[in-house]
Amino acid sequence: MDKDLILAQLLEFGYDPVVAQTALEQTNWKDIDKAIDYIYTHFGEGMNKAATAMEYTQNKNNSTTKPTSTQAPISRSNSKLKTSGKRIKSSITISTGSEEYNSDNEYEDYDEENEYYQDVDDYEFDIAVVDAFPKTNTVIQAVDIVKTALSEIDKIASITETSPSAATLLLCHFQWNGNKLLERYYEDPEKVIAQAGIKKIDQFFTHQNVKGESCSVCADDLDSLNGSYLPCKHYSCNDCWNQYLSLKVLEGGATSITCMGLKCPSVIPDEFINLVAPTVYPKYLERLAQTYVDQNPNMRWCPAPKCGNALKADSQTEATALCSCGFKICFKCKQESHFPADCEKMKHWKKKCEDDSETANWISTNTQDCPKCHSAIEKNGGCMHMTCKKCKHEFCWICLGNWIGHSNCNSYKKEENSNKSESKKQLERYLFYFHRFNTHEQAKKFETKLRTAALETIISFQNKTDKRWIDIKFVETSTEILIQCRRTLKYTYVYGYFMEDGPEKNLFEYIQSDLEKTTEQLSFLLSQAHQDLKIFDLKEMTNLASTKLKHLLEGVEDGFINQ
Amino acid sequence: MTSRYAKRLQKELLDLKTNPPPCISITEGDNLDKWVIAVDGTEGSIYQGEHFKLQFKFSSGYPLDSPEVIFIGTPPIHPHIYSNGHICLSILYDNWSPALTVSSVCLSILSMLSGCTEKIRPTDDSKYVSRVLNKSPKEVRWMFHDDTV
Structure with a gap:
C-alpha cells in the first residue's frame, strides 16, 4: 500500500x-494493524499524545535537543481552550457511530497540544462554524449490524426469559418491533408464543442415534450419531439438514x-442451525440482520453505493439521517x-x-457554447465562474x-408580452429550474470527488511545518459544508419551482442567490x-456558507416574511 | 448424480416395485434420472378404465429439489391438468418437501383425479400451452387457488 495512504488512515x-x-x-510501513499494535505496546493508553511520541523519539535517538520549549503557553490559554474545544465538538462533529469517539479524541488532544494554539485570536475563529444540520441519528457500521441485531435479541430474551432462539422468532414475528412485542407478551405470553410458532422451540435433538429410523431425505440409517430432529419428530441426517x-x-x-416435513409448521430455531449447519450459520445471521434493518421502522440502509451502513433514528420525529460516509437520506x-x-x-x-426528460436532456447536455466565441465547453470542475480557454471570456x-457585473441569476424572469403559447412558457419555466437543479447535481458529483482531494491535500500538507494541523484538517470540514450547500441548493430549485409567486x-430567491454566491466562492x-491553502479565507467562507445555509433552512421552516 | 441421492431413489424404486400402491405401477425405472409410472383411473371415479402415464425427472438436487412431473401420452381431462401434460399441484412446486416420495406424489395426483366430478380442461389451457411451449413446468410460476379438486 502507498505510504501516504497508510499514514492518512492512521x-x-x-x-x-x-x-x-x-x-x-518501526513496522516498515507494511501493515496498518501492525502499526496500531506497535502504538499500543509502545505508547500505551496515551498513544495520541504528541508529547509521548516526542519523548519517545528523543530517547530512541538519544537526541540532545531540549524537550519542547512551548510548555509554558499551556497554562496561558488552557482554560479557554478547554471550553472552546468542547464547543467545536458539538458544532462540527460530522460523523457519528464508532467514528465519533475518535473525532472527539482528536479535539480533546488538541487541547493539550499547546503549540498549535499560540494564536488565540485565530483559534476563536475556529469555533464559529454553524452546523446547519444538527444530527440526531446513529450510524451502525456495516460490520456491526449482525452484532447489533444479536444484542437486540439478547435484550428481548432476557426480558421475556426465553432462549435466544425463541426471542429471535418472537422478534421476527413482530417485525423487530420490541415494544409491541413486550406489550403483547405481557398481555398473554401463551398466545404470543403460539402465534409465533415457537412452542417447544428449545426441544430439539442434534447428533443423535435414532435406532430403526432412516433419514427422510437420503435414506441413510441414523445410527451413527448423525440424526437430528425437531419436536415434530421429522428425522433427517445432519448432512441433509445442512443442505x-x-x-x-x-x-x-x-x-x-420451517421443518423439512410436508406442510410441517415447526420453525427451525437458530441454535439448531448453529449446531447442525455451522457453515451456514454466519450467512443465516447476515440475512437475519438484513431483515432486522429492513423491517425496523426506525432503521434505513444507507443508499450510497458500496456503503452498507444502517442508519437508526426515530422515524416519527426525524426527517433525515446522516451516514458516516457523508450521504444524507430522507427517512x-x-x-x-x-x-x-x-x-x-x-x-x-x-x-x-x-x-x-427527453427535451430536458437534449437542452442541458454536458456542453455549453461560450457565449462569445461559441466554442463548445465541457465543465469538469465545481465552480460556476468560467473562463473560456480560447477567447478568455469570463x-x-x-x-x-x-x-463582470454578474449578480444573481437564480430567479426566473417572465418575458412580458411574448407571443409564446402557454405550454411553451410552462416548458421554459420548467427547463429553467431543471437546468439549475441539474447543474448543482453535476457540481455536487465533482465535489464528492473533493472528499478524496481533501484527503490528498491533508496528506500533502502534513509534513509542512508552517501550517497548523487543525487548519489542515479544516479542509475536511469545509468540503463537507460545501457538499451540504450544493445538495441543499439543488433541492431549493425543486422547492422554488413549486412556490407561489409573491414576496x-x-x-427566498434572494437568500438562495446569496447562498449560491457564497457556495461558488467556497x-x-x-x-x-x-x-495554495488560504486557511483564513477558507474558514471565513466556510462559516459564511454554513450560516447562510442555516438561514435558508430556517426560512423554509418558519417562513421568510415573519423573520 | 451423487451417490447419496441415488441410494434414496433406489430405495424408493424398490418400494414401488415390491409394494406398489393401488392403481400405480412402475413401467420404466432402469435409468435413475427418469421414471415412467402408469396410473389407472380408480374405480368409481370418472376416470375409471382409463390409463395414463406420468413421467418423473430427477435433478441432482433431489430430494431437496422437487422432481419434474408431467403426464406423457394423452393426459387426463381435468381442470388442473393442461393439455401439454403439465400439472397444477402445489406440492410439485412451492410446497415441495424432501419428505415427499414418488409414491406419495403419485397418490396425490391420483386423489386429485378421483376427486374430480367433471371432465374439463383448465380455463386458460390454450393460452398457457402456447405460452410455455416446451418449457419445464418447474420454470413456470404457479398460482394455486383451488383446493377443492
Whole structure:
C-alpha cells in the first residue's frame, strides 16, 4: 500500500501524526494493524499524545535537543481552550457511530497540544462554524449490524426469559418491533408464543442415534450419531439438514425456516442451525440482520453505493439521517435528503422530469457554447465562474451572462408580452429550474470527488511545518459544508419551482442567490486548496456558507416574511 | 448424480416395485434420472378404465429439489391438468418437501383425479400451452387457488 495512504488512515483513526509516523517507520510501513499494535505496546493508553511520541523519539535517538520549549503557553490559554474545544465538538462533529469517539479524541488532544494554539485570536475563529444540520441519528457500521441485531435479541430474551432462539422468532414475528412485542407478551405470553410458532422451540435433538429410523431425505440409517430432529419428530441426517438449510438461506428465507416435513409448521430455531449447519450459520445471521434493518421502522440502509451502513433514528420525529460516509437520506422516502423540498414535491418533480426528460436532456447536455466565441465547453470542475480557454471570456455557467457585473441569476424572469403559447412558457419555466437543479447535481458529483482531494491535500500538507494541523484538517470540514450547500441548493430549485409567486418567493430567491454566491466562492477556494491553502479565507467562507445555509433552512421552516 | 441421492431413489424404486400402491405401477425405472409410472383411473371415479402415464425427472438436487412431473401420452381431462401434460399441484412446486416420495406424489395426483366430478380442461389451457411451449413446468410460476379438486 502507498505510504501516504497508510499514514492518512492512521490519522483518520485519530492518532497523532508523529506517533503514526514513528509507528509506521518501526513496522516498515507494511501493515496498518501492525502499526496500531506497535502504538499500543509502545505508547500505551496515551498513544495520541504528541508529547509521548516526542519523548519517545528523543530517547530512541538519544537526541540532545531540549524537550519542547512551548510548555509554558499551556497554562496561558488552557482554560479557554478547554471550553472552546468542547464547543467545536458539538458544532462540527460530522460523523457519528464508532467514528465519533475518535473525532472527539482528536479535539480533546488538541487541547493539550499547546503549540498549535499560540494564536488565540485565530483559534476563536475556529469555533464559529454553524452546523446547519444538527444530527440526531446513529450510524451502525456495516460490520456491526449482525452484532447489533444479536444484542437486540439478547435484550428481548432476557426480558421475556426465553432462549435466544425463541426471542429471535418472537422478534421476527413482530417485525423487530420490541415494544409491541413486550406489550403483547405481557398481555398473554401463551398466545404470543403460539402465534409465533415457537412452542417447544428449545426441544430439539442434534447428533443423535435414532435406532430403526432412516433419514427422510437420503435414506441413510441414523445410527451413527448423525440424526437430528425437531419436536415434530421429522428425522433427517445432519448432512441433509445442512443442505436443506443452506438452500433455504440462499433463497433468502432467513426468518422462520420451517421443518423439512410436508406442510410441517415447526420453525427451525437458530441454535439448531448453529449446531447442525455451522457453515451456514454466519450467512443465516447476515440475512437475519438484513431483515432486522429492513423491517425496523426506525432503521434505513444507507443508499450510497458500496456503503452498507444502517442508519437508526426515530422515524416519527426525524426527517433525515446522516451516514458516516457523508450521504444524507430522507427517512421517509429513503432517497437522498431533499430538504427544503418535501417528499410530495419530489414525487411531482420526478414525474415531471420523467415526462419532460427527453427535451430536458437534449437542452442541458454536458456542453455549453461560450457565449462569445461559441466554442463548445465541457465543465469538469465545481465552480460556476468560467473562463473560456480560447477567447478568455469570463461568464457564469448557469445563465451564460458576463461574469463582470454578474449578480444573481437564480430567479426566473417572465418575458412580458411574448407571443409564446402557454405550454411553451410552462416548458421554459420548467427547463429553467431543471437546468439549475441539474447543474448543482453535476457540481455536487465533482465535489464528492473533493472528499478524496481533501484527503490528498491533508496528506500533502502534513509534513509542512508552517501550517497548523487543525487548519489542515479544516479542509475536511469545509468540503463537507460545501457538499451540504450544493445538495441543499439543488433541492431549493425543486422547492422554488413549486412556490407561489409573491414576496415570500422573492425573499427566498434572494437568500438562495446569496447562498449560491457564497457556495461558488467556497468551491473556488477549495479547488485551489491543494496549491495554495488560504486557511483564513477558507474558514471565513466556510462559516459564511454554513450560516447562510442555516438561514435558508430556517426560512423554509418558519417562513421568510415573519423573520 | 451423487451417490447419496441415488441410494434414496433406489430405495424408493424398490418400494414401488415390491409394494406398489393401488392403481400405480412402475413401467420404466432402469435409468435413475427418469421414471415412467402408469396410473389407472380408480374405480368409481370418472376416470375409471382409463390409463395414463406420468413421467418423473430427477435433478441432482433431489430430494431437496422437487422432481419434474408431467403426464406423457394423452393426459387426463381435468381442470388442473393442461393439455401439454403439465400439472397444477402445489406440492410439485412451492410446497415441495424432501419428505415427499414418488409414491406419495403419485397418490396425490391420483386423489386429485378421483376427486374430480367433471371432465374439463383448465380455463386458460390454450393460452398457457402456447405460452410455455416446451418449457419445464418447474420454470413456470404457479398460482394455486383451488383446493377443492
